[in-house]
Amino acid sequence: MDEIALVAALRARMRGEVVASADEAWHEVRLPWARGVDQRPIAVATPLDVDDVAAVLAVAREHGATVAVQPTGHGAVDALEHAILVRTSAFDRIEVDVEARLARVGAGVLVGDLLAALDGTGLVGPTGSSRIVSVAGLVLGGGQGWFARLGGLGGEWLRRAHVVLPDGSARWLDDGDEAMRLLRGGAGLVAIATELELALRPVSDLRGGAIDVALEDAGAMLRAAGGLVDAEPGLALAVALLAMPDAPVLPEAIRGRSWCAARVVLADVDERAIAPLRAAAAPHRDAVAPIAPGAVHTISADPEAPGASIGWSALVPRLDDATIDALVAARQDPALAPILGIEVRLLGGVEASRPSLVPQPTERWIVSCIAPIPPGADGEAQRTAVASLADRLASVTNDLTLPTFLAGGPLSRALPPDAIEALRTWRAEHGGAVLHPSRLPD
Incomplete structure (x- = not known):
């Protein structure tokens, strides 16, 4: 592949910025939010409009490259060699029709910006636990968040794309298009949403x-949560078992502390529902109070600075005594100290109604963990701890998860075989090879 010719063609046919691997800026703009992945694309393109996106695809086809779309890089999984990385930050429009209860958002809009635009409207939209993921990534990936039990997994909120x-x-897709079903779960494997x-x-x-309690009361809190299935x-609910290292980079209020946090969102639900x-247990802190949509991200307080980490997740059929004890x-195992948080989140809620590759889980819970890798560390301690946790919980979980919880794993852990085959078939019939096959099993 002639990378120089490819970059020249991009610059000649796009209005937006193109940063090539020979440019100094490439070393920064190529980086995903998940810094544990060393992305090395041929170029990073920032289209300004739909014509620019079409130009990127045309140049990729002509030069034998692929195109990977990455609004923020939270879901980065591979090096993107021989790929053009597309950043959608220029597609940043938010338009809310309060009366029609609709929002139109560009593919570069962040979840936090959409929810902030809904403050005071009496409306809510799709959200994860972090405000700095893109709406497109969350929705097209079938994301689960604070309003998923109320409105469904990510794709349930999507009317048109x-x-x-x-x-x-370029065209609008709706539920009458097979590509729309594939887009819900297939995302950038199917098309580039704008x-x-x-x-x-x-x-x-x-x-x-x-609601924070002592870590020794975690069992009691998990049992109370299980009663709310x-x-x-x-009602949205997650119980996190947290253990923070005594590290100077952490705020003094949590440095070296361990505790159990029951995190809740009540959307038109009486507060008496969380009485259990x-x-x-006697709470150290009870911060459940009225909250604006634009502030729900503060409940989880997910990190916003880019960094490297190891994660894992799995669906949990039952939050019974065996699961809670595990x-x-x-x-409590010191060997798992590199894992800062182990969280169990309640699934269920409204039934799925829109065509999607992402199945509605029959499991009622999902467990996940995160083990940040300190700067300069090789991550071996984190990988070992996460693998050990997965082994310890193997008897009370299955090997499936949700797409936005994959933490780098293949789509086959989140989508059924017929969904994977549908993606392969559609890509083969519609020239989909130009779209980078990230996470698609070989």
């Missing part, structure tokens, strides 16, 4: 926050 298809043609139309949900009374859809959580024992 404006995309550029592999052949460079704008999404989302259905919003009315919420007149929104509350949220964390059939709670109404407006409040009665489980979780508590794992958190």
Whole structure:
């Protein structure tokens, strides 16, 4: 591949910026948010409009390259060699129609910016736990977050999508298009989305926050959470078992501390619904209070600075005594100290109604963990700890997860075989080879 000719063609045919591997700026713009992945694309392109996106695809086809779309880089998984990396930050429009309960957002809009735009409207939209992931990544990846039990996994919020298809043609997709079903879960394996139309949900009374108890009370809190498995859809719940190192980079308030946090969001749900959580143990802190949509990210307080980490997740059929005992024992094991957080999140809620590759889990819970890798470390301690946790929980979990919880794993852990085959077939019939096959099993 003649990379010089490819870059020259991009610059000649695009209005947006193109940064090549020979440019000094490449070393910074190539980096994903997940810094544990060393991305080395041929070039990083920032299209300004749909015509620019079509031009990127055309140049890639002509030069034998692939195109990978990455609004923020939270889901980075491979080196992107022989690929053009597309950043969608220029697609940043947010338009909210309160009366119609609809939002139109560009593919570069962050979740936090959409939710902040909904403050005071009495409406909520799709969200994860972090405000700095893109709406497109969350929605097209079938993301699960604070309003997923109320409105469904990410794709359930999507009414229409404006995309550029592999052949460079641009159009709006709706539920009458097979490509729309594939887009929900297949995302950048199917097309490059430039704008999404989302259905919003009315919420007149929104509350949220964390109830913190001592780590030795984690078992009691998890049992109380298990009793809420059939709670109404407006109640979102996650229980996190946290252990912070005594590291100077951490705020003094949490440095060296271990505790259990029950994190909740109540969307038009009476606060009495969480009485079992409040009665489980004497709280160190009870911060559940009225909250604006644009502030729900503060409940989880996910890190916003880029960094390297190792993660893992799996669906959990039951939060029974065996599962709770395994979780508590794992958190108490000093060998798993590199894992800062082990979280169990309640799934379920509204039934799926829109065509999607992402199946509605029959499991009612999902467990996940995160082990940050300190700068300069090789990550071996983190990998060992996460692998050990997965082994310890193998008897109470299965080997499946949700797409946005993959933490670098193949799509086959989140999508059924027929969904993977549908993606392969569609790509073969529509020139999809130009779209980088990230996470698609060989």
